[in-house]
Amino acid sequence: MPAGPRATAESLPITDVELDDEFWSPRVETNRDVTVAHQYDQLETNGCLENFRRVADGETGGFEGPMFIDSDAYKWLEAASYVLANHDDADLRERVDEVIELVADAQQADGYLDTYFQLVEPDQKWTNLSVMHELYCAGHLVEAAVAHYRATGEESLLDVATAFADRIDQQFGPDGQTGVPGHEEIELALVKLYRVTDEERYLDLARYFVDARGQRPSPLADELANIDDIAGANFVHHGHTAAEGARNHFLRDGEYDGSYAQDHQPIRDQETVEGHAVRAMYCYTGVTSLLQEIEDDELWAAMRRLWTNMTTKRMYVTGGIGSEHEHEGFTEDYDLPNDTAYAETCAAIGSIFWNQRLFELTAETAYADLIERTLYNGFLAGVSAGGDRFFYVNPLETDGDHHRKEWFYVACCPPNAARLLASLERYVYGRGTDGDALYVTQFVGSSVETELGDETVSFTQSTEYPWDGETTIEFTHDEPVDFDLRIRVPDWASDVALSVNGASVSASTADGYVSVEQAWNPGDEVTLSFSLPVDALTADPRTRADAGRVALRRGPLVYCIEDADQSVPVESLTVSDGADSFEPDHDPDLLGGVTTLRGSGTAIDLDGWEESLYRPAESVDREDVDVVAVPYYAWDNREDGSMTTWLPKS
C-alpha cells in the first residue's frame, strides 16, 4: 500500500509478496476458498445484490437488510480484489465483474449511490448522517474500487467510486452542507482515492471531514434534534427505529453527547479514546493517512496522545479494544471487564489498520509490536480454526455459552476478517520511502520481489513463528543491492542473536530493530533468533478486573485455559504469581498444531458451597493439579466449556 510523502516506510504492495507460511497460509487459503465464496453467497441471500438490481430496474421500495447493507457488496469486492491480486481465478474475476456491473447500473446519473435512499427515501438523502451510514457505504465503495484497480488495473469500479466521490465533494465542504459522518470510513477512503487519482480535492475533502468532527454546533446534534423528521425515522434496525437508536447512542442524560462518534470535541483536542471503538479506529486511521500527506503537528500530537491512552489504559492484553456492549466501545481508563468484554473483532482489525498507518508514518516498532499482538490474539480469536465461523464479541472469560457464528445480520466482522486475511501480505514488510531500508516487521514465511529505490530486491523469509523464534532471510536477487535491513525485535524477546551467512554478528537492538546495512548479495542469509519467554503478566493494578490474577504469555501469544484440557473445571483453578511452573510443549495434533503451556496450579473444591456462596478461606479444600494453557486465539474450537485468560492467584 503506498504511503504518503511524509511517511518513513510504506507497506509493500501485496502483489510483491507471496505468503508461504505454516501458520498463516492455511488460514489465508481457507479465507480465499471458503470465506470469500461464502461472503458472496450472502450477498444474494441477504438481499444486498437484489437491492442494487431493484434500483437499476427503476423500482422503489422493497429494500432489504440493515441500512448499510450496500457495504456488504463493497467489502466483498475489496476482499475478492485482494485475492485476485495474487491468485487469478477466472470464476472469481467474472463474479467480481458482475457485481461491479450491478453496482454501476444502480448509480444515479449525478453519481449518487445508496440503495436504501434510492429505494426508500429518495428525498431524504444526506439528512441523517448520524445513523444512516451513507458516507460509510461510500467509503467502502472507494476502498473496494482502489483495491480492484490496484489488483487488476481496471477502472470499472474506480469510475463508479470517483463519480460518487465527486458527488459527495459537491455536496459537502466549506461551500456546501456541513457534514460529520456518523460512522467514519470516508476519510481514510478518500486518502486512498487521492493516491490512485492524484486529485487533490479528495485529499481536501478528507481533511474537511476530519476537521469538521467535534465542532460546535455539531450538525449531528442538529440531526438528533429533528430525528423524527429526517431519514430513517421509521426504519427499524435491531428492534429499534433509527430514531430510537440515535437517541440511545448519542444522548446522555437527554443532552447530545457526540463521543459515540468521536464528535465530542475536535479530534486535535481529544485526550482519550472514546465511543464506538470501530468508529474511533477508522477515524484515527483516516487521520493518520492524512498525516502521511500533510503537516499538522496538533493532529499528530493528538494521535500520539490517543494511542498512549488506548494502549496504556483502555486495551485488553489481547490487543482487543472497546469494553462495553451498549456503545460497542470505550468506557473509562482501566475499565476492562473480562467476561462482559466487547472487544469486537472489527475493532481489533481497525486497530491494525491504524497501527499500520502509524508504522508507515514513523517506522517505529511499537506500532508493529501492537499489530503483532492484535493479529495473533484479539483479531485471530475472531476466526475459527476452520476459518468459517466468526466472533463478533471476544470475551476473555466465559462460562461456555459464547460461540462463533457463521454470519451475522450486521455482517461487519466476517467480511472485515476476510479483507484483512486476504491482504495479510501488507503487514509483513515495509520499505523506506527514501529507498534505502527494508523493514521486516512480522515473522511470516514468504517470498518477495519488490523495488527498493531503483533496484529490485528479492528474498525469502523462513520461520516457524509463532512457535519458534528463529527466522531466516535469504536474498535471491541477481545483483548486490546496498540497503539497511531492519528486522523488528519484539518488545518481549530475550536472548537475541543475529548471524549473517552463518557468522554471528553483534546484534545490538536499537529502537526495536536489529539493523545491518551493507550490500546484500544473492544467496546472503541473515538469521535472527530470540527465545520466546513464558511470562506471567500482571495488569496495572488500577485494572480491577485483573486484580489478583495473572495472564500467561509466550512470545506473541496470550494464553488461556479451557475446560477441555483440564482435569478440574476452569473456574476452580488458581495459579502462583509467577510463570516458573509453566513450560512450553508443542502438540502437533492439538488445534491444528499449537504449543501448549504446561504447569501446575491449585484447584478449589467446587463441592461444599451448597449452603453459602462465601466461606472462610481456611475451610475451603484445595488440591494441587496440572494446568494446561492453549493460545487464546484457539479457544472455542472444541466442546463447550469454560475459558479464562486471567488466572486467579492461589
Place this chain on the structure above:
Amino acid sequence: MPAGPRATAESLPITDVELDDEFWSPRVETNRDVTVAHQYDQLETNGCLENFRRVADGETGGFEGPMFIDSDAYKWLEAASYVLANHDDADLRERVDEVIELVADAQQADGYLDTYFQLVEPDQKWTNLSVMHELYCAGHLVEAAVAHYRATGEESLLDVATAFADRIDQQFGPDGQTGVPGHEEIELALVKLYRVTDEERYLDLARYFVDARGQRPSPLADELANIDDIAGANFVHHGHTAAEGARNHFLRDGEYDGSYAQDHQPIRDQETVEGHAVRAMYCYTGVTSLLQEIEDDELWAAMRRLWTNMTTKRMYVTGGIGSEHEHEGFTEDYDLPNDTAYAETCAAIGSIFWNQRLFELTAETAYADLIERTLYNGFLAGVSAGGDRFFYVNPLETDGDHHRKEWFYVACCPPNAARLLASLERYVYGRGTDGDALYVTQFVGSSVETELGDETVSFTQSTEYPWDGETTIEFTHDEPVDFDLRIRVPDWASDVALSVNGASVSASTADGYVSVEQAWNPGDEVTLSFSLPVDALTADPRTRADAGRVALRRGPLVYCIEDADQSVPVESLTVSDGADSFEPDHDPDLLGGVTTLRGSGTAIDLDGWEESLYRPAESVDREDVDVVAVPYYAWDNREDGSMTTWLPKS
C-alpha cells in the same frame, strides 16, 4: 407484626419494644428527627401533595412527578405512623392527619384513588398494569393505613384503604379483569389488610394476584402488544415514554419476556430468582405472608428453592441483591460484578421483609442470620453516618465517584430506609405462636413488655453488638413465667458460652439457637457470649468477579478498605489468602466509633506502567504495607477515594 396462623413465631408489635442501643438508637433517632421530617418536606416540594389537592379540587391535568408519586405520601404516612407508635408527637400527628385528609378528599366516591389517572387519563384506568403502578400505589396506601391503625387505633386512613381495596376487589379476580400487577406490593399489603379487618376477600384477592402471575397468555404481554394505545403511552419517565420503558424492560429479542416482573412462569414453578430485585422481594414477601395463612406445599417449595438460589448463587457477601443496572435486577448464577453492582438499597430492604416472613413461618435461624447480614451491610451502607444521605446503588468497589445523595426523583430508597429504621423493633424478637417460646433474633439493646400466651413478660437486652459478642437479657416482670428462651447464635459465631444468673450452663446450640426452658423469675439474668472471629472469606470460585480475592468479615460485619485509611492507594493493595494478619482495633473516634481491622499486605508500585498496561509479574515492584479495613456500611463518609471489598491476593 402479627403473623398468620401457620406461622411458628410472630414479630413483637413495635409498641412492645423500646430500643436503647448504642449502635442503632442514634440511627433510629436521626431517622425520626431528620429523615421523616425531610421526607415530609419532599412531599410538598415534589408536587405529591399538590396532586392530591388538585384532584380534591376537581381539577384536571397538572400532574407532577413520576407516575407512582402517590406512594411517596403513603410511604411517609407509614414511616410517620411507626414513629407515632412509640413516640407521640403532636406536630407529627397533626401533619399525619392533614395528609390523611388530603388523601381521603382525593378519593373517588367509588373508592378509586390514583392522582395520575384522576388528573391525566381518567378513562384509561387499569389498562396498563405493567408500567403505571396503580396497584403498587394502592399497596403502599394499604401498608400505611395498617401501620396508622396499629399505631393510633384510628380508622381514618384505614377507611380510605379498605374502600380502595374493595374497588380493586370489584375490578379484578375470577369474575372480573385478569390482573397481574407490574410491580408487586398489593399482594403483601392485602394480607396485612386481611389481618386487621378479618375480611377474607382481601386474602382471596392476594391469593388471586399471586396465582395470576406467570400464567399464559399473560395480561402484561397483551398490554405490551398495545402499549402505544393504553395509559401512559405519552408519559415521559426517566427520559423515556412509558411505552419505550415497557419495551425496554419486558421485551427480549422483540418477544415478551415477563421475568422483569416475575411473570415468566407461575411463581410455584419458578426455580431461580429473576428480574427486578425489589419486585421479586415484594412478590415473595407477599407469597410468604400468604403461606402464613394458607397451606400450599407447592408455593412453599418454590419459596425454599428461590431462597436457596438467591443466597447460594445470586447474592453479594453484603446481602445485597440484583447485580445489573439495566433491569435493576438479577442476572445469572454467580454473576456478581463488584464495581458495577446494582445492589439497590430497596432490594436489601425487600430481602429483609421476605426473610422476616420466612422467619415467622419457620422460626429457622437461617432467615434471621440473613436479616442480620443484610441489615448491617447491604442495607446500612445505603444510609450515611449522618442519616441524611442515601445510596440507591451499592457497589462493592469503586474508584471514588459514587456518593450518597440527599434524595432521588424516584424516591424509593430513602423512604424505604425510613420505614425500616422506624420499625426496627419488629426484627429483634419473636414470640412463639403457641405462646411458649420467646425468640431473641437480633442483638439490639432494648426493653420489652409483651404478652406470651396469657402472661406478661418484661425484660431488657443489653449488648455492645456488633463490636462485642456478649449480650445479657434481664427479666423485669413481676411473676415467674415458664417458657423457652431461644437466642439465635449467628452462623459464624465461635466460643459460644451461656450463663444463667452468673452460672455457666451447657449451651448446646441446636438449630442455630441456644435454648433454656424454665420458669423465668423477676431479676433472672441470661448472658450469651461468643467471639467475633475475623475471617477472610473466599467466594464460590464460580463467582468470577471474586476469583483471586478475599473479603474480610468480623462477626456480622463485612469490611472494606478505603483510601482514607491507607498509606498507599487502595488499588495497589493485595493481601494474603488468610485473615491471620488482621486484628480488631476499636476506634471510638472514627466514623462514629467502629472496630477497624488492622493487618499487613503488599502494595504493587503504581509507577512504571506508563508504557504498558501489562508487565511480567517479576518486573513489578512490591512493598510490605499496613492495611486498615473499616466496616462496609461506613464507607463513603469521608473524603472521596477508592474503596474495595474483595481484596486481591498477593
